[in-house]
Amino acid sequence: MNDTVTVDIPYESLDPLTIGSCDDPSAVYREQLSLEIPRRNLWAWLKPNEPRALPDVTAAAAAALERPVGGPRFSELVGPDQSLAIVIDNQFRPTPASKLLPAVFDAVERRGVRDARVICANGKVFPMSERDTEMKLGRENLDRMQRLGIPFFQNDDPRNADLYTFRGVSSRGTPVWVHNEVAKCDVRIAIGQAQSNHWGYGGGGKLILPGVCSDETIESNHGAFVLSPQTHYGAMAGPMRADIDEVATMCDLTCTLNSVLDTRGAVCYLNFGAHPRAHREAVRVFNDAYAYRRPLGGPADIAVCGVFAPTDHLFFHTGWGCMSADLVLKDGGDMIYCSPSPGVETGLGTFPGLALFDLMKPYMPPSPQNLERLHRDIHHRQVEMWAGCIWAPIYEVMSRKHLTIVTLEENLAMARDIGMSATTSLETAFAQAMTRHGPDAKVVVLPFARYQMPTDAIRMPASQDDYSMAAD
Numbered sequence: 001m002n003d004t005v006t007v008d009i010p011y012e013s014l015d016p017l018t019i020g021s022c023d024d025p026s027a028v029y030r031e032q033l034s035l036e037i038p039r040r041n042l043w044a045w046l047k048p049n050e051p052r053a054l055p056d057v058t059a060a061a062a063a064a065l066e067r068p069v070g071g072p073r074f075s076e077l078v079g080p081d082q083s084l085a086i087v088i089d090n091q092f093r094p095t096p097a098s099k100l101l102p103a104v105f106d107a108v109e110r111r112g113v114r115d116a117r118v119i120c121a122n123g124k125v126f127p128m129s130e131r132d133t134e135m136k137l138g139r140e141n142l143d144r145m146q147r148l149g150i151p152f153f154q155n156d157d158p159r160n161a162d163l164y165t166f167r168g169v170s171s172r173g174t175p176v177w178v179h180n181e182v183a184k185c186d187v188r189i190a191i192g193q194a195q196s197n198h199w200g201y202g203g204g205g206k207l208i209l210p211g212v213c214s215d216e217t218i219e220s221n222h223g224a225f226v227l228s229p230q231t232h233y234g235a236m237a238g239p240m241r242a243d244i245d246e247v248a249t250m251c252d253l254t255c256t257l258n259s260v261l262d263t264r265g266a267v268c269y270l271n272f273g274a275h276p277r278a279h280r281e282a283v284r285v286f287n288d289a290y291a292y293r294r295p296l297g298g299p300a301d302i303a304v305c306g307v308f309a310p311t312d313h314l315f316f317h318t319g320w321g322c323m324s325a326d327l328v329l330k331d332g333g334d335m336i337y338c339s340p341s342p343g344v345e346t347g348l349g350t351f352p353g354l355a356l357f358d359l360m361k362p363y364m365p366p367s368p369q370n371l372e373r374l375h376r377d378i379h380h381r382q383v384e385m386w387a388g389c390i391w392a393p394i395y396e397v398m399s400r401k402h403l404t405i406v407t408l409e410e411n412l413a414m415a416r417d418i419g420m421s422a423t424t425s426l427e428t429a430f431a432q433a434m435t436r437h438g439p440d441a442k443v444v445v446l447p448f449a450r451y452q453m454p455t456d457a458i459r460m461p462a463s464q465d466d467y468s469m470a471a472d
Helices: 016-021 057-065 097-110 130-137 139-148 215-225 239-250 277-290 321-328 357-363 368-379 385-398 409-418 426-437
Strands: 004-010 032-038 042-045 084-089 116-121 152-154 164-169 175-179 187-193 195-197 200-202 255-261 267-274 300-305 329-338 344-346 349-351 402-406 421-423 443-446
Touching: 004 042, 004 300, 016 097, 016 130, 032 426, 057 097, 057 255, 057 267, 084 097, 097 130, 097 139, 097 187, 097 255, 116 130, 130 139, 164 239, 175 215, 195 277, 200 239, 215 239, 215 385, 255 277, 267 277, 300 321, 300 426, 321 329, 321 385, 321 443, 329 426, 357 368, 357 385, 357 409, 368 385, 385 402, 402 426, 409 421
Parallel strands: 042 443, 084 116, 084 187, 116 152, 187 255, 300 329, 300 443, 329 402, 402 421
Antiparallel strands: 004 032, 164 175, 195 200, 255 267, 344 349
16 A cells, blocks of 8 residues: 555636636646655645536626625616726736626616726735726726716725725724715726635625725734734634725625636635625635545644645735634644745736735744734834735744745745745755654644635624624
8 A cells, every 4th residue: 555645736826817817717727846755654634525617707797797696686776867896806806897897887887877987906006007906897898888978987096095085983083085986976896806815705895994095904904803803714703804994885786796716716605785685695605615524633744735726826825824824734734725826916016926925924923922022113103904804813823833945046036035935845944844853743734825724714704784893
């Protein structure tokens, strides 16, 4: 009997815009690394149970708009006398807006809507370039928007107070300013992707906050809740995600068109309906595919993680799975995170693969004492949470576990400068981890770590409209 198991680790960083515009995302080539693990050490190799890809995404979107999970049909919401805001996610999300927008525009034309606009939910991420915009929306949709007189806006100046409308203060104390082009409309639809992340889940109300809110609103939400122990994978009822959904309700988010994408970027589920119910149903479908029952006999000593097609070129986003793997890895354990992170060219210049992680450098090496100093600096706003909301949770994990990034050679110098452990060799990283933990080390493999999480981490609100602090 073979005393080793060969595991395959996805090692991909394809442009989300390329995936979203691909006619057949399921045909995306799967780049991967292979690793030999002693059979006696392999505690769990966790694989998802993915639904089949939808054969015609545009047709499925049209059907969903007329079969809501909750609330009125889209055709009942819009008409000649209603103004419409269509909020889409940005260039770092693989939601195929180019295939979903035609169904929305068909309804706009049929119902005679005279006042509509599309707004990109940039949050505080740099705006989409002309190339990004054409790839995200599609040339045919842009031409159609011009013909119909539908303008395109971006949330590209979040510190310009004149662009935002005040909507009050959430129950958790977040002051809410939303983009004027969203605030002025009668009907607001958000088109996005439901997936797990370290805030709980993406999509739905998140297209409002941080998507189309001001700097003050984004920083208040992110700074207050990102390092809360109740903000974690699966925590829809956690303080950060619950505040996001409450703010979206305060901004009168009418409805959402929600996609679930598989690990190759293909749409495998779509729904439409009232906020927040439709998004939460999409989250349930996502969990059915990607959440797993925690294996007996854990936690693991070593976690080996992969990244996959619907990610992007920056560890800033691919590294979310560090917080997921944390849930099944013991403190003091080794996390080996495989992410090529080749960097990205933007209108603002080149972003290296470890962009923004240099902000971690003043707090290195990770330690309880330096983590305490980080909390203090966050309180005094010496750390801007738009960037810190990503690296600070990873740093917190690093203060308890040993993280090694398997990445491209061009990232090694920056990693050394920051003080992060990085290598180009998965085999070397694994051998070093086995040496640290000994011959009885338990190994868990999470090939799609950014999607995967244990089912016992899931925390859903008590009801569809529950944003109360009691749900935390």
